[in-house]
Amino acid sequence: MILRVLQQYETFKEKNFNELTLKHNQVLTLIGDLKNKLAVTEIGKSFENKEIFKIKIGHGTKKILLWSQMHGNEPVGTMVIFDLLNFFMADDEFNQLRENLLESCTFYFIPMLNPDGAELFIRRNAQGIDLNRDALKLTASESKILDKITTEFMPDFAFNLHDQETYYAPENSSKSTVISLLSPAFDYEKNIDEKRAKSMLLISDIFSFLKKIIPEQVAKYNDSFMPNAFGDNIQKKGISTVLFEAGYISGDNHRQTVRKFYFTSILYAFHSISTENYNNFQLFDYQQIPMNLKLKFCDILLKNVTVKISNKSYLTDIAINKNLLNTEKFTDLVEDYIIWDIGDLDNLLSFKIIDMKGKTIEIEKNMLQRLKKADFLYKYIEM
Numbered sequence: 157m158i159l160r161v162l163q164q165y166e167t168f169k170e171k172n173f174n175e176l177t178l179k180h181n182q183v184l185t186l187i188g189d190l191k192n193k194l195a196v197t198e199i200g201k202s203f204e205n206k207e208i209f210k211i212k213i214g215h216g217t218k219k220i221l222l223w224s225q226m227h228g229n230e231p232v233g234t235m236v237i238f239d240l241l242n243f244f245m246a247d248d249e250f251n252q253l254r255e256n257l258l259e260s261c262t263f264y265f266i267p268m269l270n271p272d273g274a275e276l277f278i279r280r281n282a283q284g285i286d287l288n289r290d291a292l293k294l295t296a297s298e299s300k301i302l303d304k305i306t307t308e309f310m311p312d313f314a315f316n317l318h319d320q321e322t323y324y325a326p327e328n329s330s331k332s333t334v335i336s337l338l339s340p341a342f343d344y345e346k347n348i349d350e351k352r353a354k355s356m357l358l359i360s361d362i363f364s365f366l367k368k369i370i371p372e373q374v375a376k377y378n379d380s381f382m383p384n385a386f387g388d389n390i391q392k393k394g395i396s397t398v399l400f401e402a403g404y405i406s407g408d409n410h411r412q413t414v415r416k417f418y419f420t421s422i423l424y425a426f427h428s429i430s431t432e433n434y435n436n437f438q439l440f441d442y443q444q445i446p447m448n449l450k451l452k453f454c455d456i457l458l459k460n461v462t463v464k465i466s467n468k469s470y471l472t473d474i475a476i477n478k479n480l481l482n483t484e485k486f487t488d489l490v491e492d493y494i495i496w497d498i499g500d501l502d503n504l505l506s507f508k509i510i511d512m513k514g515k516t517i518e519i520e521k522n523m524l525q526r527l528k529k530a531d532f533l534y535k536y537i538e539m
């Protein structure tokens with residue numbers, strides 16, 4: 157059933173959102189339209205006085221809270237929240253499914269928790285605070301809002317929606333991670349109580365569904381306890397918590413293909429909660445999910461390149477990464493390129509591999525070093 161929804165995804169996709177540069181005014185426009193149709197409440201304002209909203213749907217006993225974009229430069233979860241709302245408001249062959257979900261569950265959606273960060277396309281808020289390290293001090297008004305809603309609503313499940321960096325891959329996979337999941341720990345010992353176990357079973361169910369449609373592209377995050385992170389603290393309150401991370405597919409710079417799978421994962425999670433299908437899984441299944449490994453990929457790998465520095469030549473590999481712009485003026489997101497690594501890179505995966513056999517690149521002394529700009533690329537390679 158959820159697979160059929162995936163096939164019809166374009167019907168539900170919020171067409172006003174299609175770039176990572178999603179801004180608060182775009183959300184405001186849609187919220188304006190939704191106000192007549194759904195229970196929309198303003199639940200507070202950001203440091204820069206931008207409104208933050210909660211949208212409530214459904215009337216079931218199973219309570220689910222979702223919030224997105226607590227990191228301003230991670231908008232895919234916000235797009236997906238509006239896709240999900242479109243799904244719930246539609247009238248089609250999936251009426252039975254949505255009726256079941258709305259009868260059994262009550263959903264609170266908080267899209268774009270960090271509108272000031274979104275405005276600047278930065279991770280942190282206008283005070284320079286990482287909201288996901290502010291769960292204890294609650295210095296930011298955005299953090300207070302999330303804390304208050306969580307305490308008042310006391311959901312059965314909390315979904316914390318993020319986007320991860322592009323360079324991850326599941327262990328033992330040569331493909332990039334598209335979706336990664338985590339049941340955060342609530343203490344350093346990584347103990348598993350009944351509520352945390354429930355989130356692990358839910359993730360196992362989501363994984364078993366996703367691995368059929370995006371094999372080798374689903375992973376789980378490391379569960380090291382972070383004492384001041386929201387997910388860890390909400391899990392600690394006895395709420396089954398799931399961290400969702402939208403990953404990356406080569407060439408999908410605005411993550412619109414990833415978005416489709418992200419939407420499907422969350423809808424599947426709702427279905428699993430509503431039917432309690434997750435009870436068919438065991439903790440062992442969670443342990444079997446491959447780990448999400450960082451920095452397995454680079455953007456461009458120059459293989460077997462002859463480098464010439466100060467009249468000396470040698471053969472090596474060079475890895476290059478894109479340096480993404482963080483202003484609102486960008487078109488294709490890439491500002492420039494930086495050198496990521498040099499040397500034996502046989503174990504590094506790359507979104508693009510260029511065989512440079514027989515070609516020589518002349519580089520100024522001291523310029524072929526990690527994190528220096530790879531300006532030589534423009535001279536030697538058509539970008």
Ligand SMILES: [Zn+2]
Nearest residue numbers: 227230318319
């Ligand atoms: Zn994040």
